[in-house]
Amino acid sequence: MHGPSAGPGPAGLRFLGQEEAQAIDQELFTEYKFSVDQLMELAGLSCATAIAKAYPPSSFTTSQPAVLVVCGPGNNGGDGLVCARHLKMFGYQPTVYYPKRSSKPLFEGLTTQCKKMDIPFLPEFPTEAAFIDELYGLVVDAIFGFSFTGAVREPFGSILSTLERVTVPIASIDIPSGWDVEKGKADGLQPDMLISLTAPKKAAMHFTGRYHFLGGRFVPPALQEKYALNLPAYPGTDCVLQLT
């Protein structure tokens, strides 16, 4: 079944528009009574698990499996904070850069959890892509997610420019940051991995990296049916599914 919103990946898997993605999110909170806390925990765990599958610690050429996690101001950044904590538990050495911190208790809690687990928070973003390549074997892009519209505000414009010149792999959470959620961005970030949460968005059709994972294994069957997501089955109890 290939309709206008079908794309690469298992037959029938739907790629969502921005409004649909927002509607599903809203429904999870208002109808299904999930909390942001819960879903963020499961989403961040999915991201860390996908990373562990594609980039095991033993595959790093840096002396330690060092990962830079760049967190934006909203929920995508929150997913990054959860991901960083799980990466630490999986044996990586994450470092977080979180320049615009939400004051909501959830985000303050997630930040504290990371800090108390000895995950360093950089005071400044590395000025050169070469410094990032030197220090880290992987960058996690947790800057902007599916709610992103409009222009990129500083400091994220400069950050994205630097990331576009990085040669180590970049793993983007849900949407490669700076991309239009539906149309992508041909001259934007080119991540090696994309972890689509809940269901892939249309931007994922423009993804050309090596690894596309599906994560966020929490969508109730009734909601999947309502939106005809046609999600393929996750393997066993895994919280991620490799699409490509």
Place this chain on the structure above:
Amino acid sequence: MSSAPGPPREPPRYLSRAEAEAMEKELLEDYRFGRQQLIEIWGHACAVAVTKAFPLPSLPRRQPTLLVACGPAQNGAIGLVCARHLRSFGYEPTIFYPKRSPEPLHRDFTTQCEKMDIPFLSYLPTEVQLIDDAYNAVVDAVLGAEGSEGPEPCAAILGTLRLLRIPIVSLDVPSGWAPGPASGDISPAVLVSLAAPQEVTRRFQGRRHFLAGRFVPEELQRKFGIGPRHYPGSDCVVAL
């Protein structure tokens, strides 16, 4: 991740109830974990442990049915989250949750289960054969560490659980187990300990014991003398 065997398995360190409570307090107050976040982490890990103890292909019944008995407090909430994840793993849980907590958090967990089309029994058959025939196993999320019999109808539930032939999986502490000599205790086949096994479970003699402690920060593991322990790959539980 490496598939080499981990270090030789050491016997676990058992925590007293006071220590377990102190650790939970520190997770909430110092580490600023949210209570809902912790219950989600624990419930998910318990579901993973259940799938390891009772893999889908190994179930004796044609349908992968499980009964999840949930008490009125936190252990029951963990059971609700566990049931939801079991449903997404392809099992068919049914919940018995007779005394519902009025707490908004627990009510939300209940709604999430209802909206996953998980049935809630309105009563538990006293005819034990009916339960033995309908379900492959029972998840005991009735009392946990809260000690002895608890308020009604917990005592009645435990009375029924004692007579079952199908295996019981207890979450954290088998319901009704208290310090002192065991008398009339339920005998679960499987125990899932959370951060660390609790002292009162030292006498557990069932066939599988899992630890769902990966979430415990290293500093707390050191402080309470419960780590480190090797977890395979990105698994959140390990068999002891």
